[in-house]
Amino acid sequence: MTTNAAQKTASRQVSQSIVRPDLIWKLLAYLIAIIAAIFFALPFFWTIGTSLKQQTELYTFPPTFIPSSPRWTNYSEVFRLAPFGTFLLNTAIVTAAAVFGQVLSSAVVAFGFARFRFPGRNALFVVVLATMMLPWHVTIVPSFLLFRSLGWLNTFLPLIVPSFFGASAFSIFLLRQFFLSIPRDLDEAAKIDGANSFQVFWQVILPLSKVALATVAIFAFIEHWNEFIGPLIYLNSTEKFTVSIGLRYFLATPITGDEPRDAILMAASLIVALPPLLLFFFAQKYFVQGIVTTGMKG
Amino acid sequence: MKAMARSRASGISPLRRREALEGYLWISPWIIGFTVFTLGPMLVSLYLSFTSYKIGANPTWIGLENYVEAFTRDKLFWPSLGRTLAYAVVLVALGVSLSLLAAILLNNIRGKSFFRALFYLPSLTPTVALAVIWAWLLQPEYGLVNFVLSWFGIQGPGWFTSRTWVIPGIILVSLWASIGGGRMIIFLAGLQGVPQEMYEAAEIDGAGQIAQFFHITIPLISPTILFNAIISIIGSFSVFSLAYIATEGGPNYGSWFYMLHLYHNAFSYFQMGYASALAWILFVIMMSLTLFQMWLSKRWVHYEYSEGGQ
Numbered sequence: 001m002t003t004n005a006a007q008k009t010a011s012r013q014v015s016q017s018i019v020r021p022d023l024i025w026k027l028l029a030y031l032i033a034i035i036a037a038i039f040f041a042l043p044f045f046w047t048i049g050t051s052l053k054q055q056t057e058l059y060t061f062p063p064t065f066i067p068s069s070p071r072w073t074n075y076s077e078v079f080r081l082a083p084f085g086t087f088l089l090n091t092a093i094v095t096a097a098a099v100f101g102q103v104l105s106s107a108v109v110a111f112g113f114a115r116f117r118f119p120g121r122n123a124l125f126v127v128v129l130a131t132m133m134l135p136w137h138v139t140i141v142p143s144f145l146l147f148r149s150l151g152w153l154n155t156f157l158p159l160i161v162p163s164f165f166g167a168s169a170f171s172i173f174l175l176r177q178f179f180l181s182i183p184r185d186l187d188e189a190a191k192i193d194g195a196n197s198f199q200v201f202w203q204v205i206l207p208l209s210k211v212a213l214a215t216v217a218i219f220a221f222i223e224h225w226n227e228f229i230g231p232l233i234y235l236n237s238t239e240k241f242t243v244s245i246g247l248r249y250f251l252a253t254p255i256t257g258d259e260p261r262d263a264i265l266m267a268a269s270l271i272v273a274l275p276p277l278l279l280f281f282f283a284q285k286y287f288v289q290g291i292v293t294t295g296m297k298g
Numbered sequence: 299m300k301a302m303a304r305s306r307a308s309g310i311s312p313l314r315r316r317e318a319l320e321g322y323l324w325i326s327p328w329i330i331g332f333t334v335f336t337l338g339p340m341l342v343s344l345y346l347s348f349t350s351y352k353i354g355a356n357p358t359w360i361g362l363e364n365y366v367e368a369f370t371r372d373k374l375f376w377p378s379l380g381r382t383l384a385y386a387v388v389l390v391a392l393g394v395s396l397s398l399l400a401a402i403l404l405n406n407i408r409g410k411s412f413f414r415a416l417f418y419l420p421s422l423t424p425t426v427a428l429a430v431i432w433a434w435l436l437q438p439e440y441g442l443v444n445f446v447l448s449w450f451g452i453q454g455p456g457w458f459t460s461r462t463w464v465i466p467g468i469i470l471v472s473l474w475a476s477i478g479g480g481r482m483i484i485f486l487a488g489l490q491g492v493p494q495e496m497y498e499a500a501e502i503d504g505a506g507q508i509a510q511f512f513h514i515t516i517p518l519i520s521p522t523i524l525f526n527a528i529i530s531i532i533g534s535f536s537v538f539s540l541a542y543i544a545t546e547g548g549p550n551y552g553s554w555f556y557m558l559h560l561y562h563n564a565f566s567y568f569q570m571g572y573a574s575a576l577a578w579i580l581f582v583i584m585m586s587l588t589l590f591q592m593w594l595s596k597r598w599v600h601y602e603y604s605e606g607g608q
Contacts, residue, residue, distance in 0.1 A: 025406075025507055026406070026407075029403055029406050029407050030407060033403055033413055036400065036403070036413075036417065037413060037416050037417075039474070040416055040417055040419065040420055040474070040478060041416055042442070043420075043431060043432070043435055043442070044419070046435065046442045047431050047434075047435075050434060058440065059439075059440055060440070061440060061445075062448075063440055063441075105328070105331075108324055108327055109324065109325045109327055109328040111324055112321050112322075112323070112324025112325035113325060115321075115324075116317050116318070116320055116321025116324060117314070117317055117318065117321065118318035118319075118321035118322055119318060121321065124325065127332070128328065128332075131332065131336060133528070133532055134336065135532055135535065135536045135580070135581065135584060136536060137536060137557060137560060137577050137580060137581075138340055138343060138577050138578070138581045139335070139336060139340055139343065140560075140577070141339075141343055141346065141570050141573050141574050141577060142338070142340075142342035142343045142346065142574070143335065143339050144564070144565075145342070145353075146334075146338075146339065148353075162335045164327065164331075165327045165328065165330050165331025165332075165334070165335065166327045166328030166331045166332070167331055167335065197320055197324075222422060225424065226422075226424040226425065228424070228425055228426055228539045229538065229539065243424075243426075244424055244425070244426040245426075247427065247430060248426055251430060251543070262434060265434075266430070266431065268430075269426075269430045269431050272424055272427045273422075273423045273424055273427040276422040276423070276424065280415070280419065280422055284411075284415060287418070287483075288483055291483040291484060291487075
């Protein structure tokens with residue numbers, strides 16, 4: 001008993017001496033974490049502060065974080081000075097259609113890869129994965145020419161239609177991984193009951209994949225809401241603009257009155273950035289799961 | 299047995315053939331999309347790169363003329379390529395290592411999900427908003443960054459208004475937007491795959507934190523590092539929107555990246571043939587770099603231990 005107790009004290013002493021450098025590391029870790037948190041968060045707070053400033057307060061040194069008398073009308077000015085309501089509506093239309101197309105087509109294609117055996121399946125799937133690494137610039141010129149010859153310039157179609165044809169390798173990959181984890185016994189049971197493969201897909205696989213489908217939808221939303229190059233190339237009249245090029249249009253438009261231009265610009269930027277940020281707050285767990293599934297297969 | 303033998307003799311059984319047909323049918327949206335929106339355009343782009351093609355006229359075959367033009371006469375080609383390469387090297391080196399450090403940090407503190415969310419937020423900001431916000435943050439006289447630097451007695455540079463500082467400025471913005479993004483989340487998952495016993499064993503052997511980092515953590519997550527490095531290289535070579543919006547390639551072409559050069563040739567000067575050649579040159583460079591990285595990875599990536607990345 002006594003030897004046991006002595007051993008315990010000894011081991012406690014040993015562990016204490018190990019704990020000490022550990023403690024320093026811990027303190028250092030929290031210090032760095034807090035500095036990093038400030039580094040990532042401060043620009044947001046700063047931008048919110050700036051978006052509410054008066055003209056005079058914008059150009060003072062040292063700058064202020066919290067405006068002395070917030071000018072809330074900066075936010076309504078955004079809609080008065082540019083057709084931002086139209087931009088938001090256009091973006092909502094494009095994003096909704098593209099998200100729907102992306103989820104639907106990715107699920108269909110992923111089901112094909114996950115549940116059927118056919119010659120060349122693995123090779124084709126490698127091609128799907130390879131397109132994930134394909135930089136966008138190699139296809140931009142001919143894609144533009146293609147949509148031009150179809151008469152689709154200055155319409156939303158170039159931004160929407162590819163989504164209906166499995167344009168997102170990431171989504172296909174993610175859903176295929178998920179479908180593979182669903183036991184085949186469920187398919188077989190449904191087939192014995194007389195279900196064809198469409199019914200298996202629609203009534204067995206999809207209802208079990210709500211989380212994965214939501215993950216794909218969320219990533220698709222962010223991707224299409226934030227999309228810049230497509231709208232830049234394909235849209236050219238103001239009433240067709242999405243928010244990302246709308247914001248750029250705003251940047252280039254001179255303001256004649258005495259409105260605090262830079263503050264209003266910050267307000268507009270925050271309006272554009274808000275939907276993805278809000279979505280993240282409500283759906284954090286889907287983000288982490290989605291990234292992890294794709295990343296780990298590298 | 300007989301049936302099996304027969305089906306093997308005839309190649310494929312009717313059942314298997316039906317399954318294969320159905321399979322092709324299900325993946326047909328992707329086959330169509332890939333052909334029409336990816337493979338077709340890539341081949342057309344390769345063809346156009348050997349032509350002189352202004353929109354409205356017909357493409358005329360000029361052989362390697364576009365490539366000769368790029369390599370020998372285009373005054374902006376080499377500077378924009380070199381600038382993009384330098385930017386990519388710095389951004390990938392800093393970005394990948396800082397994301398890894400951030401992931402290790404998160405793994406060692408309480409409140410992990412809170413900090414993770416906070417670090418992740420910048421990566422969700424649309425690039426246009428990012429450019430507008432940071433143009434103001436980096437404003438030399440009234441911006442936050444130079445204000446914070448002044449606390450430490452540092453006279454901040456002109457950032458986007460200075461030819462020397464515009465690229466470091468863009469790197470800073472890119473880092474802010476990418477350190478805590480998908481790359482960090484992937485590292486976090488990779489770290490989860492490192493067996494805790496290995497650290498315990500190393501601790502008993504008296505290995506310190508730094509030795510553990512270099513001899514356990516790094517080798518075990520090396521496949522994840524490779525994946526992130528490849529993805530980041532592709533991303534940083536394609537840098538476009540940030541510079542296009544915040545600096546328009548300036549001042550005095552100081553941030554005229556390769557993609558800006560390509561974009562303006564295609565959509566401002568409508569030199570579709572020349573722009574296609576530019577696209578293929580960059581594509582070949584990126585492919586070679588990726589393959590080189592994969593070849594190099596045989597020397598430093600350890601697949602045998604990893605549980606996560608196969």
